[in-house]
Amino acid sequence: MNKPASVSDQFDAVVVGAGFSGLYMLYRLRQLGLSVKGFDSAGDVGGTWYWNRYPGARCDIATPDYTFSFDPELENEWTWSEKYATQPEILDYLRFVADRYGLRSDIQFSTTVTSARWDEQEKRWTITTGHGQEIRCRYYIMATGCLSMPKSPDIEGAGRFAGQVYFTSRWPHEGVDFTGQRVAVIGTGSSGIQVIPLIARQASQLTVFQRTPNFSIPAHNGPAPADRLRQLDEDRDGYRHDARWSRIGVPNEPTDVLGVTASEAVRRERFEAAWEQGELAGIVNVFADQLFNPASNDILAEMIREKIRSIVTDPETAETLCPKDHYFGTKRPCLDTGYFDTYNLPHVRLVDLRKQPIVSITEDGIETADESFGFDAIVYATGFDAMTGALVAADVTGRDGLSLKEKWAAGPSTYLGLMTAGFPNFFMLTGPGSPSVLSNMAVSIEQHVDWVAGCLKDMREEGLDTIEPTELAESGWNQHVQDCGAITLMPTANSWYMGANVPGKPRVFLPYIGGVDAYRQACDDVVGQGYLGFRMTGPGADRCRDGVIRSMQPDVAMVLEFLAAMGLPPMDTLPADDARALMAATAAARPPGPEVGEVTDGVIPGPAGDLPYRLYRPAGPPEGPRPLVVYFHGGGWVLGNLDSDDPLCRDLCERSGAVVVSVNYRHAPEARFPAAALDAFAAVQWAAANALELGGIPGQLAVAGWSAGANIATVACQLARDAEGPHISGQVLICPVVDSDMTRPSYQENGDGYILTTALMRWFWDHYTDPADRGEPRAAPLRGDLHGLPSTCIVAADFDPLRDEGVAYAHALEAAGVPVRLARARGHTHTSVTMVGTVISGAPVRAEIAEALRNFFPSAEPLEHALQRS
Ligand SMILES: Cc1cc2nc3c(=O)[nH]c(=O)nc-3n(C[C@H](O)[C@H](O)[C@H](O)COP(=O)(O)OP(=O)(O)OC[C@H]3O[C@@H](n4cnc5c(N)ncnc54)[C@H](O)[C@@H]3O)c2cc1C
Numbered sequence: 042m043n044k045p046a047s048v049s050d051q052f053d054a055v056v057v058g059a060g061f062s063g064l065y066m067l068y069r070l071r072q073l074g075l076s077v078k079g080f081d082s083a084g085d086v087g088g089t090w091y092w093n094r095y096p097g098a099r100c101d102i103a104t105p106d107y108t109f110s111f112d113p114e115l116e117n118e119w120t121w122s123e124k125y126a127t128q129p130e131i132l133d134y135l136r137f138v139a140d141r142y143g144l145r146s147d148i149q150f151s152t153t154v155t156s157a158r159w160d161e162q163e164k165r166w167t168i169t170t171g172h173g174q175e176i177r178c179r180y181y182i183m184a185t186g187c188l189s190m191p192k193s194p195d196i197e198g199a200g201r202f203a204g205q206v207y208f209t210s211r212w213p214h215e216g217v218d219f220t221g222q223r224v225a226v227i228g229t230g231s232s233g234i235q236v237i238p239l240i241a242r243q244a245s246q247l248t249v250f251q252r253t254p255n256f257s258i259p260a261h262n263g264p265a266p267a268d269r270l271r272q273l274d275e276d277r278d279g280y281r282h283d284a285r286w287s288r289i290g291v292p293n294e295p296t297d298v299l300g301v302t303a304s305e306a307v308r309r310e311r312f313e314a315a316w317e318q319g320e321l322a323g324i325v326n327v328f329a330d331q332l333f334n335p336a337s338n339d340i341l342a343e344m345i346r347e348k349i350r351s352i353v354t355d356p357e358t359a360e361t362l363c364p365k366d367h368y369f370g371t372k373r374p375c376l377d378t379g380y381f382d383t384y385n386l387p388h389v390r391l392v393d394l395r396k397q398p399i400v401s402i403t404e405d406g407i408e409t410a411d412e413s414f415g416f417d418a419i420v421y422a423t424g425f426d427a428m429t430g431a432l433v434a435a436d437v438t439g440r441d442g443l444s445l446k447e448k449w450a451a452g453p454s455t456y457l458g459l460m461t462a463g464f465p466n467f468f469m470l471t472g473p474g475s476p477s478v479l480s481n482m483a484v485s486i487e488q489h490v491d492w493v494a495g496c497l498k499d500m501r502e503e504g505l506d507t508i509e510p511t512e513l514a515e516s517g518w519n520q521h522v523q524d525c526g527a528i529t530l531m532p533t534a535n536s537w538y539m540g541a542n543v544p545g546k547p548r549v550f551l552p553y554i555g556g557v558d559a560y561r562q563a564c565d566d567v568v569g570q571g572y573l574g575f576r577m578t579g580p581g582a583d584r585c586r587d588g589v590i591r592s593m594q595p596d597v598a599m600v601l602e603f604l605a606a607m608g609l610p611p612m613d614t615l616p617a618d619d620a621r622a623l624m625a626a627t628a629a630a631r632p633p634g635p636e637v638g639e640v641t642d643g644v645i646p647g648p649a650g651d652l653p654y655r656l657y658r659p660a661g662p663p664e665g666p667r668p669l670v671v672y673f674h675g676g677g678w679v680l681g682n683l684d685s686d687d688p689l690c691r692d693l694c695e696r697s698g699a700v701v702v703s704v705n706y707r708h709a710p711e712a713r714f715p716a717a718a719l720d721a722f723a724a725v726q727w728a729a730a731n732a733l734e735l736g737g738i739p740g741q742l743a744v745a746g747w748s749a750g751a752n753i754a755t756v757a758c759q760l761a762r763d764a765e766g767p768h769i770s771g772q773v774l775i776c777p778v779v780d781s782d783m784t785r786p787s788y789q790e791n792g793d794g795y796i797l798t799t800a801l802m803r804w805f806w807d808h809y810t811d812p813a814d815r816g817e818p819r820a821a822p823l824r825g826d827l828h829g830l831p832s833t834c835i836v837a838a839d840f841d842p843l844r845d846e847g848v849a850y851a852h853a854l855e856a857a858g859v860p861v862r863l864a865r866a867r868g869h870t871h872t873s874v875t876m877v878g879t880v881i882s883g884a885p886v887r888a889e890i891a892e893a894l895r896n897f898f899p900s901a902e903p904l905e906h907a908l909q910r911s
Contacts, residue, residue, distance in 0.1 A: 050176045052078045054497075055168050057154045057435065058184035059144075060088015062470040062486045064135065065109065066184050067144050069494035073501075078176060079148035080168075086139040086148070088186055090132040094212035095232065095422075096239035098128035101260070101321060101376045102481045105269045106291045107131075109138060110281045111487055125262050125376065156436040157181055159465060164507055166466065179506065180497065183432055184470045187478050190430030194227070194421050195544055198401040205418040209236055210425065219243040223415060225407055227399075228422035229255055234375045236422060238383045245388060248414055250407070252394040253535075254364040256345050257375035261319035285488065288556040290481030291322040300328030300337025312344045325370055332529045333881060338368040345369065352381040359384075361393045371534035373478070427537040428473045428551040429453050439464035452540075452549030456510035456518050456574060457564055457590075459489065465509040468493050473551045474522045478538070480557045488557070492564050496572070505579035514574020517589030524868065525595045526550035528881040555595055563590050593840060594868035594882035601795070601870070613804035617679050617710060624680045632878030634688025635695045636660065642683070645704060645727045647720050649712070654724070655683045657694035657701040658736055668699040668770075668898040669737030671728045675748030675776075675875070677805030678709045678717050686747065688877035689887075693745065696891030699898075700736045701745075702728055706753065714810040715819045721746075721753035722760040729767030741898045743771040743831075745890075747875055748797075748843075749805065751777030755822045755830075755850075762829045771832040771897030773890055776841050776871050777850065779823040781806060781815035785845035795840045797871035802842060823850050827857035834893035836886060838866035838874060864889045 053075035056066050063079055064086060070077045083091040090098075100107045104121035118141070119134060126134075139145050153171040160167060166181040191210040193199075207217060209232040224244040226237055229251045241247045272280050272292075283292035298311060308328075315323035330337040346363040353359035362381060383389055397409040406416040429449060437445040440463050448454065448463060455461045458475025459468055470489045471477035477485055500508060526532055532550055535541035539548050553560055567573050567590050576585040593601075609627075612620045638660035644651040659667070670693065674686035683705050694701040706720035725744060732739040746754035751774035758772050783799060792799035810820050818825025823846060833854050837847035851863040866874050866886045874883040 050078070050174070052076045052176060052178040054078075054180040054182060055080070055154075055166070055176055055178040056182045056184055057081070058088060058186055058189075058470075059083065059086040059139075059148050059150070060090070060184065060186055060189075061109075061135070061483060062184035062186070062490065063088065063148075064138055064142075064144055065111065065486060065490045066182055066470065066493065067147055068111075068142050069490055070497075071147070073494060073498055075180075075497070077147050078178070079144075080152045080154050080170065081148060081150055082153040082171075084151050085136070086145065087132045087135045089188060090128055090135060092189070092212070093210055093232070094128055094214060094216075095207075095209040095236045095420075096216075097235035097237075097378070098209075098212075098232070099125045099235060099260075099262070100131060101125065101231070102291060102483070103266055103269065103320060105265050105273055106284060106481050107483050108134070109483060109487065110284075111491075113277065115141065116277065121265055123262055124265050125260055154435050156438070157467075158438045159440055159467070161440055164465070180466045180468065181437075182468045182470065182493065183435065183437075183472075185431035185435065187428045187471050187482075188425045190426045190434060192424050192426050192430075192543055194423050196227070196399055196402055198403060201404055202402050202406070202416075202419055203404045204406075204416055207418065207420045209233070209420065209422045217418075219418060221245050222417040223406075224248070224418045224420060225250060225414065225416045226420045226422055228424065229253070230422060230424050231255075231373055231375045232424070233422035234377045234380045236420065238377070238379045240420065241383045241386055241389050247383075247386075247389045248392060248407075248416070249384075249389070250392050250394055250399065251361065253366065253372070254362050255372060255375055256342070256364050256369050257377045257380055258316055258324050258345070258348075259319050260376040260378050261317065262378055284481070284484050285561060286558045288558060289322060289325065289479065290476075290484030290557045291320075293322045293326060296326050296329050298328055299330045299334075300340045301330060301334055303328065308340060309344070312341065316348065319376060321374060321376065324374060332368075332370050332531070335368065335530065338370070338530060342369040349381055352385075354385050358391050361391055367534040367536070368530040371529075371531050372536040372538075424537060424542055426543050426546070427478065427540075429540075429546075430543075432469060432472065437464065437467065439467065450547070452547040453551065454515055454519050456515040457560075457567065458553060459492065459564075460508070460510050460575075462510050462512050462515045465507045474518060474553055476553050476555075476557050476560050479552045479554055484557060485560075488561055488564070492568075495568070499568075499572075500577060500579070503577075503579070503582070505577045505582055505584075507578045508572070509576050511574050511576055511585065511587045513587050514589060517574070517592060521555070521589075521591040521595075522553050523550060524882060525553060525555040528594075528596050529554060559595075566590055592868055594873070594880070596880045596882050597840075597869055597873040600873065600876065600880060604796070611798070611800065612680075613798070613801040617708075617808060621680050624676065624685060625682075628685050631876070632688065634691035634877045637691050637694050640691075645724050647707070647723050649707065649716065649720075652707075652720055652724060653683060653705045655687070655690070655703045656735060657690050657703070659694050659698050659700070666700075666733065666736055666738045668697075668741040668743065668894075669728060669732055669735060670697065670699045670701045670743045670745050670773075670894060671725050671754075672701050672703045673706065673721055673724075673744070673746035673750030673754050674703065675746070675750045675872075676708075677778075677801070678714075678749045678752075678809040679805055680708070681750070686750070686875065689747065689875045692877045692887055693891060693894070696888060697894040699743070699894055702735060704728075709809040713808075714814050715756075715817075717749070717809070718753045718756040718760070718819045721757040725757045725761060725769065726767055738898075740768055740770075742767065742769055743773065743894055743897045744769055745773035745775070745894070746777070747775040748871065749778050749809075751775055752779060752820075752822065755779065755833075756819050758830050759818060759822055759825050759827075769831045771834070771894065772830070773834045773836075773893060774847070774850070775836045775874060775890065776838050776843055776866075777835065777847055778802075778805075778843060779850040780821045780846040781810075782821075782846070783842075785849070787844035787846075788842045791840050791842045791844065791870075795842075795870040797842060799842055823853060827854050827859060830854060830857070830859045832860040832862075832897055834862045834864060834890060836864045836866050836874060836890065838869040838871055840869060841866075841871040843871060862893050864893070
């Protein structure tokens with residue numbers, strides 16, 4: 042029997058929860074020599090595996106991976122009997138761990154922590170339990186689990202049923218015998234899919250009520266995978282290292298096969314292999330783009346649906362079981378043993394709640410819109426208030442009386458998923474904003490616990506006793522978590538990852554999807570940078586290195602990594618022709634950009650010969666003329682052509698609804714300054730004069746350009762103003778070159794490592810202009826007269842050396858009375874916004890550009906008026 046703690050009890054740390062997280066946390070804190078008290082509402086250790094005792098409950102990460110790895114001796118002493126162990130075996134394992142390290146003596150079971158309050162004076166937490174105990178501690182650690190707070194059934198009349206009611210997440214310890222019973226199961230998520238085949242073996246009638254069909258693949262359970270065991274035998278450390286630095290905490294080589302471009306044979310082969318393997322790590326890695334590209338996801342989803350149709354004999358039931366309302370992987374994919382086959386049994390029936398919603402639970406059973414069902418037992422497999430439920434329920438109050446519930450009313454906010462501002466010395470294990478439920482949690486938990494233990498050790502060594510994240514660091518991390526989610530299909534689903542299963546819960550993407558490896562690196566970097574983003578205090582000490590650990594868009598970071606791995610020579614070390622060839626080669630390998638209605642090539646008479654142009658007309662109505670945008674490609678006046686910016690032009694055309702005329706111009710060094718600028722002006726004059734022939738509305742003409750193309754676009758605007766024509770309605774300048782001064786801070790911050798480097802910019806300038814010309818407004822338009830220029834949209838990217846000159850241009854234009862919209866490309870480089878189809882996070886910026894373009898033009902102006910006006 043555990044002795045209850047007395048009122049005066051004081052500990053260095055309190056740990057709530059005695060599952061995987063709590064047990065390992067206790068072990069590490071003890072190693073540090075701290076006094077620790079553990080609590081759990083459960084009667085014993087185990088957490089998830091203590092509560093979820095329903096028949097069929099198993100892990101869905103293979104046991105060689107779903108296991109502690111912190112102690113090789115522990116690994117040697119335990120052998121799993123199956124690939125996917127059952128709940129009793131996992132519970133035995135956790136009991137074994139608790140016994141082996143004598144952890145139980147520090148844990149008080151059957152005790153719920155009901156509140157925790159921070160005392161700013163004492164710098165301590167006061168913890169209160171359901172038994173009325175009060176415990177004081179310096180560090181409060183919630184190891185309360187992501188999937189530990191069952192969701193109460195939100196069904197009318199749920200309390201009325203007179204028969205037996207069971208919850209998969211609170212299953213009776215003595216087990217349940219359903220022999221001869223009429224049983225209802227409500228819910229077809231992971232637990233439902235595991236329990237249904239086993240209940241079907243006993244029940245005389247089983248009716249499954251399904252709201253959302255789920256993707257599931259066969260687990261193919263059996264002995265632990267031999268290849269995995271062999272790898273562990275040969276090199277356990279290497280294997281564990283690979284798991285820790287993998288995407289989901291299981292060693293697995295990420296594929297580079299794209300679903301959209303792979304041949305049918307390759308697609309089929311990869312899918313069948315994953316189906317046969319029966320592992321989440323395999324099925325989430327069939328195509329590299331399956332979680333990003335809807336078309337790729339559809340290919341995979343359809344192959345799974347085909348399997349379902351091939352297993353379930355009744356076509357209508359099969360169709361009802363086929364998930365069609367969410368992309369594969371946006372809800373937790375399931376592993377099953379005979380789940381779909383179960384519906385071929387004569388006594389099993391599926392009720393589609395989408396067609397036949399439950400009206401009420403009655404005394405005898407369930408009433409749907411069409412039928413009354415009588416049951417002896419109802420089993421709820423209705424899931425959890427995931428990730429935040431247990432944390433918020435435990436009534437945590439931080440500094441100034443602010444509760445976690447209040448702070449998180451609009452969604453959780455954490456730094457690294459580990460801490461939250463305003464709650465000093467309060468740690469969460471696998472909190473929202475950590476990889477947690479998107480990973481092999483054994484690996485994630487060990488990493489979290491090690492990080493917290495390391496942090497407490499470092500603090501002790503430096504004489505510090507409180508730690509808390511800053512608001513800046515926390516909001517930066519939250520943004521990063523959302524950015525990582527936003528480039529995937531995850532936010533499209535009504536999943537518990539989004540909080541969508543709990544009525545009233547804010548819709549926020551809860552876990553971190555950047556990967557176990559990326560997350561570990563971020564945590565390590567925080568420590569490596571002197572606990573960046575944390576304020577730490579101690580007697581006579583107060584230190585804080587504030588900052589944001591990840592501010593680059595995740596897909597931009599991926600592109601940079603990919604390019605770095607290719608080891609291409611720096612452009613500025615090449616002759617111009619070689620640099621052009623390199624640019625053309627990389628352009629040929631990228632996605633083509635969206636379809637547009639029509640693409641035609643032509644030539645414009647330029648001041649020194651013909652200039653090629655390519656015209657993009659949007660698809661669909663209206664048939665008649667549209668606003669016209671004359672676009673100039675980027676490439677430092679040296680590189681680029683009509684092909685280089687083709688995907689971007691297509692994208693701008695489709696999004697803005699304008700006719701886009703992309704014009705090639707003379708390049709340096711063959712034609713140096715001011716050739717490109719003069720060509721640009723000539724092109725604008727010609728387009729204005731020939732608007733109708735181009736399908737444009739006369740008088741509704743804007744210019745746009747990227748980088749050096751934006752330079753000549755805005756120079757053309759200055760020249761048009763000076764020449765009193767043609768009329769230009771607006772200019773869009775994407776990461777423009779507007780000055781030759783290379784001393785601005787953005788050159789210092791971003792001058793190396795982000796594709797456009799200081800060295801490359803210098804190379805461009807040297808090819809284009811003589812130093813004496815670089816102050817000329819036709820080269821450095823920021824230095825010109827800016828009065829009377831058209832409305833302007835400037836895109837400035839965070840990681841662009843040109844960022845500050847773009848911002849300076851915006852301010853200077855504004856000061857000159859020009860309406861300006863400054864669009865910040867948050868987390869982007871000079872090039873990434875233009876990477877259509879590759880950098881998904883650039884899409885909102887391009888949408889903003891398109892909106893700016895549309896706003897340049899008087900909407901729905903009849904053609905006759907436009908003609909009169911021009
Ligand atoms: C059916 C099921 C299958 C799963 N399979 C896998 C799998 O195969 N692979 C995988 O990686 N993950 C799986 N998970 C996720 C699983 O939750 C984690 O792997 C892991 O067990 C979590 O451990 P934990 O210690 O963090 O939390 P838990 O195991 O959830 O333990 C938390 C404990 O905290 C206690 N607690 C909470 N609040 C309080 C309070 N206020 N006072 C006192 N005690 C409190 C709870 O009683 C609970 O015992 C599964 C989850 C479920 C439900």
